[in-house]
Amino acid sequence: MEKIAEKRRIVLVPFPAQGHITPMMQLGQALSFKGFSITVAQGEYNKVSSSQHFPTFQFVTIPESVPVSQKENLGLVEFLMKLNNNSEARFKDCVAELLLENGNDFACIIYDELMYFSEAAAKEFKIPSVILSTASATNHACGCVLSKLNAEKFLVDIEDPEVQDKVVENLDPLRYKNLPISGMGPLDRFLEICREVFNKRTASAVIINTASCLESSSLSWLKQELNIPVFPLGPLHITASANSSLLEEDRSCIEWLNKQVPRSVIYISLGSIAHMETKEVREMAWGLRNSNQPFLWVIRPGSIAGSESLPEEVSKTVSEKGYIVKWAPQKEVLGHPAVGGFWSHCGWNSTLESIVEGVPMICRPFKGEQKLNAIYVESVWRIGFQLQGEVERARVERAVKRLIVDEEVEGMWERALVLKEKLKASIRSGGSSYKALDELAKYFETE
Numbered sequence: 001m002e003k004i005a006e007k008r009r010i011v012l013v014p015f016p017a018q019g020h021i022t023p024m025m026q027l028g029q030a031l032s033f034k035g036f037s038i039t040v041a042q043g044e045y046n047k048v049s050s051s052q053h054f055p056t057f058q059f060v061t062i063p064e065s066v067p068v069s070q071k072e073n074l075g076l077v078e079f080l081m082k083l084n085n086n087s088e089a090r091f092k093d094c095v096a097e098l099l100l101e102n103g104n105d106f107a108c109i110i111y112d113e114l115m116y117f118s119e120a121a122a123k124e125f126k127i128p129s130v131i132l133s134t135a136s137a138t139n140h141a142c143g144c145v146l147s148k149l150n151a152e153k154f155l156v157d158i159e160d161p162e163v164q165d166k167v168v169e170n171l172d173p174l175r176y177k178n179l180p181i182s183g184m185g186p187l188d189r190f191l192e193i194c195r196e197v198f199n200k201r202t203a204s205a206v207i208i209n210t211a212s213c214l215e216s217s218s219l220s221w222l223k224q225e226l227n228i229p230v231f232p233l234g235p236l237h238i239t240a241s242a243n244s245s246l247l248e249e250d251r252s253c254i255e256w257l258n259k260q261v262p263r264s265v266i267y268i269s270l271g272s273i274a275h276m277e278t279k280e281v282r283e284m285a286w287g288l289r290n291s292n293q294p295f296l297w298v299i300r301p302g303s304i305a306g307s308e309s310l311p312e313e314v315s316k317t318v319s320e321k322g323y324i325v326k327w328a329p330q331k332e333v334l335g336h337p338a339v340g341g342f343w344s345h346c347g348w349n350s351t352l353e354s355i356v357e358g359v360p361m362i363c364r365p366f367k368g369e370q371k372l373n374a375i376y377v378e379s380v381w382r383i384g385f386q387l388q389g390e391v392e393r394a395r396v397e398r399a400v401k402r403l404i405v406d407e408e409v410e411g412m413w414e415r416a417l418v419l420k421e422k423l424k425a426s427i428r429s430g431g432s433s434y435k436a437l438d439e440l441a442k443y444f445e446t447e
């Protein structure tokens with residue numbers, strides 16, 4: 001009996017970005033509800049504070065392997081390469097110390113798929129390792145497809161319109177042109193990191209923050225392709241709601257929402273990383289104002305390229321109908337009755353949070369997987385539409401009216417509510433995500 005209790009410690013290795021940290025910490029909380037002890041191993045950059053939200057978790061630091069000053073300049077792919085190359089030995093030392101401290105009985109290391117350096121330590125100390133994919137199952141499937149493509153051949157093929165329009169085998173409705181490569185830097189380097197992330201795995205299972213009702217065909221594809229157990233146990237934020245926000249939430253917007261008419265407000269947030277040009281922000285401000293709908297707009301400090309703060313002209317433009325915050329309590333905002341639509345960059349967490357609240361979306365993806373999510377929102381679930389082309393005030397105005405006022409949106413609300421119910425059912429006792437979490441807990445005990 002005692003032996004089992006000891007074995008129930010799990011080490012989590014999150015990738016240091018908000019959209020990755022949040023689901024990893026939620027997974028940790030869900031597993032701690034199942035009786036596991038949780039250790040979080042993280043670097044100095046974007047560190048989750050061990051404060052009041054996770055009082056029972058143990059936190060350890062992996063010594064910094066890429067100086068913070070280099071992160072912005074490197075770009076994602078080069079940063080990942082460097083981070084993984086430099087962290088292997090550091091993480092091994094870290095695990096060695098943990099083993100000394102906590103005894104030899106670790107159930108598992110769960111690492112973000114981007115933190116693949118973790119596998120070396122798992123192998124050395126004979127601890128099972130499991131991957132957490134914080135994006136969609138479809139994105140994971142696309143990564144597998146990309147990891148197998150020969151870079152040169154792909155370059156030739158992608159210029160061929162016939163190939164571009166071809167459906168990726170068994171991943172309908174995805175076409176080759178939809179594979180998430182845009183905004184990822186030079187293609188050859190991106191394919192290289194895809195091979196590292198998706199081809200060289202020795203992990204024994206994959207956890208995905210999704211639900212069967214959202215992506216059944218991608219999940220079936222993955223289960224066949226990967227040949228290891230796949231656990232779709234999302235959306236994690238319903239199962240475990242601990243707050244791991246890196247920025248302070250401005251709750252004054254809830255009071256502002258309380259004064260608005262039901263389903264009248266458009267909520268605008270582009271997640272934790274995306275940047276906008278000043279010109280786009282200005283056009284958006286005018287478009288929002290001209291739509292005459294109230295709006296709640298998250299503008300993170302530093303998120304307007306080349307501008308330290310919000311241009312004065314924008315503040316003036318929006319002051320009548322709009323409310324601007326630096327960071328919102330997003331899940332609560334989306335669940336507020338005054339919200340009538342979500343203008344989103346379609347990060348996976350934001351997409352899930354919107355679906356859970358049954359809120360239709362305007363999709364304005366910036367890159368890679370966000371574009372995949374936007375395709376699903378528009379064409380598979382049909383709970384929103386994409387804003388194509390340049391951000392211009394007339395286009396913005398039209399899109400907002402289309403989402404909040406037009407009759408067409410009734411159908412979107414209906415479909416969004418059906419999806420919301422399905423998703424909520426999946427995490428209730430007997431639902432597919434509920435069962436997947438149970439199976440995962442059992443899996444750790446038998447590994």
Ligand code: UDP
Nearest residue numbers: 019271272273298327328330347348349350
């Ligand atoms: N978020 C938030 N307040 C904000 C904006 C975003 O709490 O004002 C949260 C949001 O709820 C989501 C996360 O930040 O959980 C963003 O993750 P996502 O995957 O949507 O996008 P990313 O930031 O990775 O691009």
